[in-house]
Amino acid sequence: MVAGWFTGEGEDFRLVGTRCSACRSVFFPREDAFCRNPGCTGGDIIELSLSKRGRIWSYTDTRYRPPSPYVTNPELPWRPYALIAVELEAERIVVLGQAVPGVAVADLAVGMEAEVVPGVLHEDAETTWTTWHWRPTGVTG
Incomplete structure (x- = not known):
């Protein structure tokens, strides 16, 4: 977790x-x-x-394992994931983040509403690194 970048759990x-x-x-x-x-x-x-919800401004997918300092387990196969840029209208900013697991580029559209939810960036036997994910509204996960 990056201290001070997010707060709360679940709906908060x-x-x-x-x-x-x-x-x-x-x-x-x-x-x-x-x-x-x-x-x-x-x-x-x-x-x-910041606002909990915004509109998808842009999106793409990852097709390669990113370099350090991004943390991945080199012993596991790489799984592509979607990246979403969400515009927060009240703040007039765009925030980039991963989509929740299971949401692919094919599930996304510009202008679709998305909400910020807690997520896991990486975990090992001792530590779970938390982050945020974007979830299109109406999608569970």
């Missing part, structure tokens, strides 16, 4: 971002030091929970 799961108090720009991943908007003179950075 949310991505955590930040907003500049001066220009109202929203950042994810969070920005705690300064406003990244080059046209802003800066303001206080405020933590906020």
Whole structure:
């Protein structure tokens, strides 16, 4: 888990971002030091929970094992997965993430609603690394 990027469990799961108090720009991943908007003179950075749902802006699939620092088990065969870019309308940002397991590119369409849910990036005998996944609404998993 990346500390400070998400919070909660189950229905209370949310991505955590930040907003500049001066220009109202929203950042994810969070920005705690300064406003990244080059046209802003800066303001206080405020933590906020991002919208749980958005619309699919774009998507693709992975067909190869990604390089480090992405964690995979080289002893297991590589399984492609879908990547989804979801536009959060209220925040006016696009957040990239994996689709929930079992959702393929063929199941997706631009404009489809998706919600953020907790997921597992990788696990071994000692540790489970948590992350977020995007799930098209109406899909269980």
